[in-house]
Amino acid sequence: xxxxxxxxxxxxxxxxxxxxxxxxxxxxxxxxxxxxxxxxxxxxxxxxxxxxxxxxxxxxxxxxxxxxxxxxxxxxxxxxxxxxxxxxxxxxxxxxxxxxxxxxxxxxxxxxxxx
Amino acid sequence: xxxxxxxxxxxxxxxxxxxxxxxxxxxxxxxxxxxxxxxxxxxxxxxxxxxxxxxxxxxxxxxxxxxxxxxxxxxxxxxxxxxxxxxxxxxxxxxxxxxxxxxxxxxxxxxxxxx
Numbered sequence: 001x002x003x004x005x006x007x008x009x010x011x012x013x014x015x016x017x018x019x020x021x022x023x024x025x026x027x028x029x030x031x032x033x034x035x036x037x038x039x040x041x042x043x044x045x046x047x048x049x050x051x052x053x054x055x056x057x058x059x060x061x062x063x064x065x066x067x068x069x070x071x072x073x074x075x076x077x078x079x080x081x082x083x084x085x086x087x088x089x090x091x092x093x094x095x096x097x098x099x100x101x102x103x104x105x106x107x108x109x110x111x112x113x114x115x
Numbered sequence: 116x117x118x119x120x121x122x123x124x125x126x127x128x129x130x131x132x133x134x135x136x137x138x139x140x141x142x143x144x145x146x147x148x149x150x151x152x153x154x155x156x157x158x159x160x161x162x163x164x165x166x167x168x169x170x171x172x173x174x175x176x177x178x179x180x181x182x183x184x185x186x187x188x189x190x191x192x193x194x195x196x197x198x199x200x201x202x203x204x205x206x207x208x209x210x211x212x213x214x215x216x217x218x219x220x221x222x223x224x225x226x227x228x229x230x
Contacts, residue, residue, distance in 0.1 A: 031217075032216045032217045032218070034218065042223055043121075043203075043221040043223040044158070044205065044207075044221040045221070046219075049216065049218060087155075089157055093216065093217025093219075095216075095217040100145075100146035100163055100171075100209060100211055101163070101171065102148055102150075102163060102207075103217070103219055105157035106157065107156070107157055108155070108157050110155070
């Protein structure tokens with residue numbers, strides 16, 4: 001079955017540091033890939049997505065590129081802020097044709113940014 | 116309107132109580148989901164409704180009873196819960212059909228405490 005593996009935290013960085021959170025996946029077919037972010041006490045928000053190989057998703061300074069050859073979707077940001085402290089989930093949807101089976105999530109990475 | 120609205124935000128109930136969680140979306144999505152999330156864990160899929168019909172039940176105990184009265188509303192009826200059922204319950208929705216990427220739109224969640 002489908003699976004997502006991401007580095008687990010907590011990951012602690014200083015403000016303005018470079019961020020990478022690794023994510024690799026296993027899926028049949030051609031999945032869509034997502035990064036969701038969850039701030040304390042809140043639900044999940046879509047951060048960015050990519051639906052086919054070599055697509056780059058970007059939002060709020062975060063980027064991730066869909067790499068089919070390495071089955072990866074690593075999240076990067078050049079300069080993190082304290083407000084980026086949250087839990088980040090990598091996820092995939094193996095729903096070619098618009099089905100509804102939900103998402104396969106990684107275990108989540110707790111990111112802590114210190115001033 | 117790109118929101119999924121969940122009520123109540125917080126709920127405390129005893130093991131003999133009956134309560135309900137409610138979820139609403141007006142994006143025209145035809146798939147709706149209930150997830151359960153424990154602290155520091157990824158969301159776990161409970162139920163999926165597709166075109167108002169239950170399509171996935173992930174072996175959830177019968178003390179959780181979902182209902183989809185129409186394409187915009189999703190309820191989760193709770194009865195005789197156990198303390199281990201305390202968690203954040205997330206509702207989500209998604210498009211169906213051609214062009215769907217599998218992206219889920221999440222609500223803020225209902226935090227349930229069972230005493």
